[in-house]
Amino acid sequence: MTETKQDRGALAETRRTLPIALLRARESVMERFRPMLSAHDITEQQWRVLRVLQEAGEADATQLARGACILGPSLTRILKALEARGLVEVRRDPGDGRRSIIRLTGEGTGFIAAITPESQAIYAGIEAKLGARRLDDLLDGLDDLLRLLGDP
C-alpha cells in the first residue's frame, strides 16, 4: 500500500522537504559552476562576495555578509584574501569608525568581467535544460519564500 500523501505523524519524504530539496537543487547547479570557479582559482564564497559587491557598488561588512550568506569571521578572512589579490578595497567609514566600507577595485571589476562570459554560458546551459519559463517561475518561488519568511 503506497501512500501518495504524507502519513499523519510522519515526516514528508526528503525530496519534498525544503531544506533537503533546496540543498540538492543547489548541489546540482553548483556542479556545473565549480570547474569554472576553480579554474579561476576562486572559491564559491569569494565569488559570492564579488558578485554582491558588484551589485551593491559598495557595502559594509554586515551588508556583505548578509548578502553573500557568509558569517562575519569568514568574511574577515575572505576579504583579506581578496584584498591581498587586489580585487577589493577596504577602507574605514569616515562617519563611523567601527564600520568598514568595501568596494571592488578596477582589477576586481575586470576579474568579474573576464569570468562573466563563461558564467553566462553555464547559466544558458541550465536555462536550456529547464526552459526559460520554468526557471523564471522557480526564481519567483524562491523570491517569494525569502520575502515571506523574512520578517516573521
Place this chain on the structure above:
Amino acid sequence: MTETKQDRGALAETRRTLPIALLRARESVMERFRPMLSAHDITEQQWRVLRVLQEAGEADATQLARGACILGPSLTRILKALEARGLVEVRRDPGDGRRSIIRLTGEGTGFIAAITPESQAIYAGIEAKLGARRLDDLLDGLDDLLRLLGDP
C-alpha cells in the same frame, strides 16, 4: 535609467541567480530549524543522514552520501558520531566486503519520532506563510531542476 531586464554582457542580479537564490532561500528556511536541531544536540548534517536513512530503510555509505549531500570523509565521521550515540548501526555487507550497510537502530527510530512533532510544527509554520499551493509548486520546481540537470 533602470533596467528591468538583464543587460547584455552583464550577469543577472544576484537575487535572480540560482546559486545565490537557492542559498538565501535555504538559509531563511534553516534559520527556523536550527534552534530545534541544536536543542536536540544534533547537527544539520547528522539530521540529514538520519532522515535519509529513515526513508531508505538501509543504505550503503555511497548512497547515503549522495542522498544527504555529504562527502565521503565527512560521512565517515558523522557515522562514527551517530554510532557512538547508538542511533545508527553499521555492518559490513556480507556479499561485498568493501561495502558498509547502515541502518537506524530502534533508538535512532525513536529519536526521529521524538523530534518529528517539532519539525512538523516548524514546517507547518512555513507552509502557513507561503501557502500550500505555492510551497507545492516550489517543490515541484526544485524537483524538475534536479531531474533535468541530473543526467546531462
Place this chain on the structure above:
DNA sequence: CTGATTTACTTAACATGTTAAGTGTAACCC
C-alpha cells in the same frame, strides 16, 4: 590463477566555517 584495474571506504593534511570572547567606536542615560 595471477597481476592490473576498479570500487568502496578510510585516513591524513589542510582549508573553511562556527561559536565565543575580545577590541575599539558610537550612542544613550542620568
Place this chain on the structure above:
DNA sequence: GGGTTACACTTAACATGTTAAGTAAATCAG
C-alpha cells in the same frame, strides 16, 4: 560628560568540510 550599553568588526579555539593519498576487497584480462 562619566559610565553604561550597544554595535561592528576581529581574533582565537574548535568543529566541520574538502582534497588527495592510502587500504582493502572485488572485478577483469590474459
